[in-house]
Amino acid sequence: MTPAGSLLAAHGLRKAYGPTTALDGAEFSIHPGEVVAVMGPSGSGKSTLLHCLAGIVRPDAGEISYNGRSLTSMTDTELSALRRSEFGFVFQFGQLVPELTCVENVALPLRLNGAKRKEAERTALTWMERLEVDDVRGKRPGEVSGGQGQRVAVARALATSPRVVFADEPTGALDSLNGERVMELLTDAARSTNAAVVLVTHETRVAAYSDREIVVRDGKSRDMERLV
Numbered sequence: 001m002t003p004a005g006s007l008l009a010a011h012g013l014r015k016a017y018g019p020t021t022a023l024d025g026a027e028f029s030i031h032p033g034e035v036v037a038v039m040g041p042s043g044s045g046k047s048t049l050l051h052c053l054a055g056i057v058r059p060d061a062g063e064i065s066y067n068g069r070s071l072t073s074m075t076d077t078e079l080s081a082l083r084r085s086e087f088g089f090v091f092q093f094g095q096l097v098p099e100l101t102c103v104e105n106v107a108l109p110l111r112l113n114g115a116k117r118k119e120a121e122r123t124a125l126t127w128m129e130r131l132e133v134d135d136v137r138g139k140r141p142g143e144v145s146g147g148q149g150q151r152v153a154v155a156r157a158l159a160t161s162p163r164v165v166f167a168d169e170p171t172g173a174l175d176s177l178n179g180e181r182v183m184e185l186l187t188d189a190a191r192s193t194n195a196a197v198v199l200v201t202h203e204t205r206v207a208a209y210s211d212r213e214i215v216v217r218d219g220k221s222r223d224m225e226r227l228v
Helices: 046-053 076-085 102-112 117-130 146-158 176-192
Strands: 008-017 020-030 035-039 061-066 087-090 164-168 196-200 212-217 220-224
Touching: 008 046, 020 035, 020 046, 020 061, 035 046, 035 176, 046 164, 046 196, 076 087, 087 146, 102 117, 102 146, 117 146, 117 176, 146 164, 146 176, 164 176, 176 196
Parallel strands: 020 220, 035 196, 035 212, 087 164, 164 196
Antiparallel strands: 008 020, 008 061, 212 220
16 A cells, blocks of 8 residues: 555565566655665665666566556556656766766756757756756766766756656765765755655665665565664
8 A cells, every 4th residue: 555645655566587586575655855765785676676666677566656656557658758757867877978068968858858958958057056066067977076977967867857866876986075965965956846865875874864764685675763
């Protein structure tokens, strides 16, 4: 049963890759404006959970609901449109397009959704200013630092005003100082737009930016109460 007020929720998720079980009845829920950290050891199933919630991977069993709709019954075309318009993504290594400038990278999802170049880049610059990287707008990803590149990636994830941001180890390739700044900017910006953030991490200092933690172990999930 979907928890009341949830924007995105999953019940009884199961996923196997051959003989290996990645998810074994996992549960999940998140509300608008909430940051939920998904934690667990390597190989526990936390990234598979994120990929299922984002519609990248289809579970073998279970149900995922998003904004009152069944994600698991959507077509590939519907899922692709959803990922372009209502979901944002931040990955461990940024995954910026090396041939494009930083502002073009941030504007890319807007352009894919049909925005004209000037309009898309104007919106992109607004987010780059907010993420403190507007000074690298004309540089390519290979010409900026790791911390700057990851903030550009965060700006790209937020540029379409997504309802949900999926962040998979967003500070994993950064030093502690840059990691802290990326998390501050990501969570502050997301909360200001009432976006939900699904944060996969194995670092307690990163999970500390969340409102709630879900621990995944052996494909099962457990909702942890934050002790504050």
